[in-house]
Amino acid sequence: MTNLLFERPGKLLSFKDYEQADGFKTLKCVLDKKPQDLIDEIKKAKLLGRGGAGFPVGLKMQFVADESSDIKYIICNADEGEPGTFKDRELLRRNPLKVIEAMIIAAYAIGASKGYLYVRGEYTNIKDHIEAGIKEARQKNYLGPNIMGTGFSFDLEYRSGVGAYICGEETALIESIEGRAGDPRQKPPYTAQKGLFNKPTLVHNVETLVNLLPIMQLGAATYTTYGTEASTGTKLFSVSGFVKNKGVFEVAFGLKLSDLIKNQCQTLEAYDTIKFIQVGGSSGVVLPRDLFDIQLSYEAFKAIGANLGSGAIFVADESICILDFLKATANFFRHESCGKCTPCREGNRHISMILDKISQGQGTDKDLGLLKSTCEVMKSASFCGLGQTAPTAILSVIKYFKDELQAHIGGQCYTGACSMKGGDLHV
Amino acid sequence: MITKVETIVEKIGRSDDKLLEILIAVQDTSEFNYLSQASLRAVSQALDISLTRVYGTAEFYSMLSTKKRGKHVIQVCNSAPCHLQNGKEVIRIFQEILGIHMGEITEDGLFSLETVSCIGACDQAPAVRIDKEVYGNLTRSKIFNILADLKRGETHD
Numbered sequence: 001m002t003n004l005l006f007e008r009p010g011k012l013l014s015f016k017d018y019e020q021a022d023g024f025k026t027l028k029c030v031l032d033k034k035p036q037d038l039i040d041e042i043k044k045a046k047l048l049g050r051g052g053a054g055f056p057v058g059l060k061m062q063f064v065a066d067e068s069s070d071i072k073y074i075i076c077n078a079d080e081g082e083p084g085t086f087k088d089r090e091l092l093r094r095n096p097l098k099v100i101e102a103m104i105i106a107a108y109a110i111g112a113s114k115g116y117l118y119v120r121g122e123y124t125n126i127k128d129h130i131e132a133g134i135k136e137a138r139q140k141n142y143l144g145p146n147i148m149g150t151g152f153s154f155d156l157e158y159r160s161g162v163g164a165y166i167c168g169e170e171t172a173l174i175e176s177i178e179g180r181a182g183d184p185r186q187k188p189p190y191t192a193q194k195g196l197f198n199k200p201t202l203v204h205n206v207e208t209l210v211n212l213l214p215i216m217q218l219g220a221a222t223y224t225t226y227g228t229e230a231s232t233g234t235k236l237f238s239v240s241g242f243v244k245n246k247g248v249f250e251v252a253f254g255l256k257l258s259d260l261i262k263n264q265c266q267t268l269e270a271y272d273t274i275k276f277i278q279v280g281g282s283s284g285v286v287l288p289r290d291l292f293d294i295q296l297s298y299e300a301f302k303a304i305g306a307n308l309g310s311g312a313i314f315v316a317d318e319s320i321c322i323l324d325f326l327k328a329t330a331n332f333f334r335h336e337s338c339g340k341c342t343p344c345r346e347g348n349r350h351i352s353m354i355l356d357k358i359s360q361g362q363g364t365d366k367d368l369g370l371l372k373s374t375c376e377v378m379k380s381a382s383f384c385g386l387g388q389t390a391p392t393a394i395l396s397v398i399k400y401f402k403d404e405l406q407a408h409i410g411g412q413c414y415t416g417a418c419s420m421k422g423g424d425l426h427v
Numbered sequence: 428m429i430t431k432v433e434t435i436v437e438k439i440g441r442s443d444d445k446l447l448e449i450l451i452a453v454q455d456t457s458e459f460n461y462l463s464q465a466s467l468r469a470v471s472q473a474l475d476i477s478l479t480r481v482y483g484t485a486e487f488y489s490m491l492s493t494k495k496r497g498k499h500v501i502q503v504c505n506s507a508p509c510h511l512q513n514g515k516e517v518i519r520i521f522q523e524i525l526g527i528h529m530g531e532i533t534e535d536g537l538f539s540l541e542t543v544s545c546i547g548a549c550d551q552a553p554a555v556r557i558d559k560e561v562y563g564n565l566t567r568s569k570i571f572n573i574l575a576d577l578k579r580g581e582t583h584d
Contacts, residue, residue, distance in 0.1 A: 085545075085549075086547045086549055122556060160451060163488050179445060179447055181487035246549075247550050320511050328507040332544055
């Protein structure tokens with residue numbers, strides 16, 4: 001394992017420990033430099049966003065830095081709601097001070113004076129821990145007016161998510177911080193121009209921000225020696241499912257998926273009992289066995305028309321029915337769609353109905369066609385990323401596991417998970 | 428109700444961007460973990476925003492409820508990683524032990540049962556969130572013990 005971001009498993013650092021382990025030292029060094037130098041360094045490091053979209057981080061920061069405004073905001077998106085993803089939970093749980101330090105550095109680079117740390121509501125059990133860190137950082141003048149006498153002022157506020165997957169989308173998250181339902185906004189204007197309270201706003205995922213620390217410590221030249229040419233640095237992968245070692249693994253980009261599963265996670269039964277691996281969470285691609293050797297990098301996934309997403313890896317063995325899996329996935333999106341746009345609201349509803357019909361032994365070949373075209377419409381016509389990526393799993397299953405879907409249409413479920421005379425999906 | 432909400436608003440701040448924080452805090456003070464009509468009205472008055480917006484916001488988020496729930500809210504994760512690793516069985520066990528279905532409250536008002544989307548505990552699947560605690564790697568005996576402990580806690584109060 002390569003550790004650029006992660007503390008040793010289970011290790012919880014106190015504020016004093018963190019300071020002694022050179023915590024906030026990076027911040028001190030950075031505050032002596034010009035903000036533009038920091039952004040240039042991040043651009044050189046070729047850091048890509050770790051929340052799912054993989055947008056170039058330096059560019060996104062430049063957009064906000066270039067805006068002139070009396071006030072700018074930075075938001076750390078810790079509304080980690082993608083099923084199978086729990087890396088930000090671990091970053092925050094193990095060392096929230098790192099996240100705080102990274103936020104201050106990013107704020108300095110773009111000239112933000114106020115920040116929000118938006119943490120998903122389900123993580124209330126780590127809220128006190130994070131808030132204690134913020135409080136102590138304030139006492140030590142790492143936060144607040146005139147930070148360490150440099151003339152730079154910045155403070156941040158903890159905000160709790162309230163259980164809505166859509167709030168991971170940056171404009172929906174902004175709506176939520178403003179105290180409204182999380183309906184995504186029309187873009188443009190982009191958040192870099194008009195974000196929170198209509199002011200220039202930088203929104204980054206937790207892991208993305210934490211990457212600023214090794215970039216500033218090592219310099220872009222050394223940082224880019226980790227990973228591949230196009231995917232630099234390391235990535236946190238949240239592994240769950242049918243493996244011995246579940247949890248968060250930090251690996252340098254470029255490792256083969258099969259190596260991670262075989263060597264670090266280890267399968268419960270023989271490796272060849274693994275049926276499929278879903279990468280990127282519920283909105284991610286479903287890979288069949290002959291693609292398990294894929295390289296873990298943005299470019300390798302792009303080459304197969306997919307996306308690395310949040311880095312969630314769900315491993316399923318032969319006991320899992322592909323349709324049962326799709327039904328659970330579809331159920332999730334049906335519930336989490338905000339309902340603002342028709343393709344997503346209605347598409348997810350119809351997908352659920354078609355899958356139910358097939359799992360009850362009443363599907364026809366026509367239903368498969370309908371399923372596919374519904375997915376295509378959602379992908380191209382949905383208002384935001386939720387609806388656009390909701391059908392990813394289904395489309396890849398139609399591509400790689402069509403036989404099993406057709407077997408269901410023929411009245412046969414290999415695993416017995418589907419009751420061919422009336423399922424109980426909605427328990 | 429108005430005094431209770433006023434105290435919370437005083438503490439958190441009287442601006443409409445604090446609406447969610449206030450709703451969470453108000454719900455936390457409710458014995459049955461929900462936002463009553465009276466409390467929604469009081470919040471709307473305290474912040475001087477429309478009741479429609481307060482109600483619409485409360486209805487949007489799955490951690491807020493406008494319907495009465497149990498003293499302990501049991502939320503079973505039904506997203507794919509949990510669902511495929513005995514999640515269905517976990518739902519059955521909770522229903523059987525408590526004698527209620529999903530969406531219902533036990534007769535003594537102690538527990539309510541609901542399914543929720545991913546709670547970020549996929550590495551401990553199948554998992555459940557009860558009040559503010561997450562319990563993972565659930566088995567029948569573990570579920571039985573968790574419920575027994577919660578019940579015991581009630582009689583000691």
